[in-house]
Amino acid sequence: MRGFVIIISCALALVGCGTNEKTKITAEAFQQGAEKCLLAVRDKNQKYDEAPACNALNELSESYIAAGGFKDGESAETQLIAEKGRTMAWMARAISASGDPTISLW
Numbered sequence: 001m002r003g004f005v006i007i008i009s010c011a012l013a014l015v016g017c018g019t020n021e022k023t024k025i026t027a028e029a030f031q032q033g034a035e036k037c038l039l040a041v042r043d044k045n046q047k048y049d050e051a052p053a054c055n056a057l058n059e060l061s062e063s064y065i066a067a068g069g070f071k072d073g074e075s076a077e078t079q080l081i082a083e084k085g086r087t088m089a090w091m092a093r094a095i096s097a098s099g100d101p102t103i104s105l106w
Contacts (some may be wrong), residue, residue: 024078026064030087033060038092048096
């Protein structure tokens, strides 16, 4: 997963995206990483703290924040993408802590 973060960072540098584009790309990477984390915990019975996909979320979220995420002025679409990622990450954490892959927040 670390390689994925490096690839995203290099792609952003090469493309020369504007701030809004960088924020959206890193939000999408964070959301995809969170989805992989959730699948690892829910479907593969890995613990959150031990799953490589979950461990990569720290770097992915830091990349998103460095690109301008979680600040005023980013598009609603980008905010929604990031919030989906955050929700999936918390769901993975809850499933891991409870040990119940059928747990539901609603």
